[in-house]
Amino acid sequence: MLRHNRTSLAVCAVGIPVAVVLAGCGGGLSADSVAKIDGKDITKAQYEKSFKYATYKANTAQVLAGKNPKMIVPDSPTFKNCIAQLKAQTPKPPKGQPAPSDAQFKANCKNGYDQIKQMAIFDPLLTEVLRKEAEDNDIKISQAELDKGWANYLAQPTAIGGKQNLAKFTKLTGLGVDVLKQDQRNQLILQKLQAKITKEKGKVTDKDVQAYYNKNKAQFTQPETRGLHVVLTKTEAKAKAAKAELDKGAKFATVAKKYSVDQVTRNAGGKLSGVAKGQQERGLETAAFGAKKDELVGPVKTESGWYIVRVDNITPAKVTPFDKVKDLLKQQVTAQKQQTAFTDWQKQIIKDWQGKTECRKGYVAQFCKGYKEPKQPTTAAGAAGGGQQAPATPAG
Incomplete structure (x- = not known):
């Protein structure tokens, strides 16, 4: 099954032999080029090689697990072989459910082809971007x-x-280990760039940590809780009878056993511990948090019936002091700031390089002038197999 990836600075592209016809010479591109980045041509031969590697990656490395590995090759424009391969690999649907149609399989193959094609141009562009960024940094x-x-x-x-x-x-691919080693080199460069960017722009002060704590104090607050005894009845008359016995000094457990229709609290002698706001029915909550300690209130009408409530104890809300969470918060705030710094850097890099990169029509990827986010795959394409994602803005 073809795997569809989002192109990104953190991912290098993939492929297998394909006949590509590049018609016309857009802008300042030579006849042998699919793109030009900072004055350097990306040739048809480079693109063909990248397409082979992109197809391999779209199939995932698991394709090498078998003795005689085969890849699903999106053979544009008919996709005849791709459809046949997908059919052979797709399990039979459960009884009563239709099998994917040829149109759905073709949509999957077409979507895979489009993404592989985009990754095939993205990869050599990425290599040039990382080479130059490493040099500049x-x-x-x-x-x-x-x-x-x-x-x-x-x-x-x-x-x-x-x-x-x-x-x-x-x-399987006709490629040498050089494409794998370039992939690995790109990853190392990107890791060092990320480390440099986050170190320079991801620093956090105690003031930053304090500001985060103040803004998110609710996260560090244990709410007030109340320990209760309750009796739940179906009618107001039963609730009044239960309360009358309690007022006369009857034990709560005895009254709960006699009148309560709630099995859980009835078996616990009417006890309902650790109640915080937002956990119980509105009527019960209002009565419980409006009563004083040891006060018996009710009958209280709710959707479940009629309650008699006694507040046994009150545990006040407690805020964890800043000093207790400062170190942990600093790590959290630092990680967030570093991620934001790296994400902002990636967006700026793409923007900067789009001004230096010209790509032939039909071979436009993220670093290319005029690049637009592709639409998400259709439902039909998804039904034909595999989770699919369209390329988008790089993520760290």
Whole structure:
């Protein structure tokens, strides 16, 4: 089943051989280019290679698990093979439910193709953006870091799933390990950029933490609770009779057993502990929180019936002091500020590079001038298989 991903700064794109016809020369692009970023051409050959890798990733690394791995290839424009492969992989629907139609399978294949195509142009653009951003921010990746990162990368189930799968990967896609190593290098660069951005712009002061605490004080407040004894009856007359016996000194447990229709409190001798506002019926809550300690009130009418209520104890609301939560809050506020800083940086980077990147019509991705967010996949496409997401603004 094809997997559809959101393109982002944190994700590198994917693919497999495809015949692509690029008609016309838009703007300042040469005939052999699909895009130009900061004066550097992204050639058709680069795009073809990226498309192969994008198709591999859309199929997920699990495709290498079998002895004879095969990928679902969205063969535009008919998608004949893709439809056949999806049909073969789709389980039979439960009895009484229709199987997906060819139109639904085709919609899935078309959606997958469109996203793979977009990722295929996004990936080489991303590589150039990260290379230049690393250069401008004096970020370097040592050979030792590359070696360690490569070992970790090979072990990731979502990447390649082990060194033993490298030969299968090459046979399946026709690609060498260079595309995997570039993917891994991009991740390392992005990690260092994120660390630098969050360190510079994610600093938090005690004043920031105090402001967060003051704004969200309800989160650190334990509400007032009341311990009650109650009797619930179906009629007002029964409630009055119960209260009359209690007024004469009868034990609450005896009266609850005799009159209450609520099994839980009846079995507990009428006891209802730890009641906070918002937990009980409005009438019962109003009576309970309007009464004084040891006061017997009722009958109180509610949707459930008629209550007699006695307040046994009152535990006042308690606010956890700032000093008790300061350290934990600082970690939380810092994490939020760092995430916001990195997200803002990503948005600005995309905006900046859109002014330096020209893409051929039909081959427009996030960094391209004139890029627009794609529409979400249709219900029909989703019905044909797999959770699908359209590319969108990068997320850290």
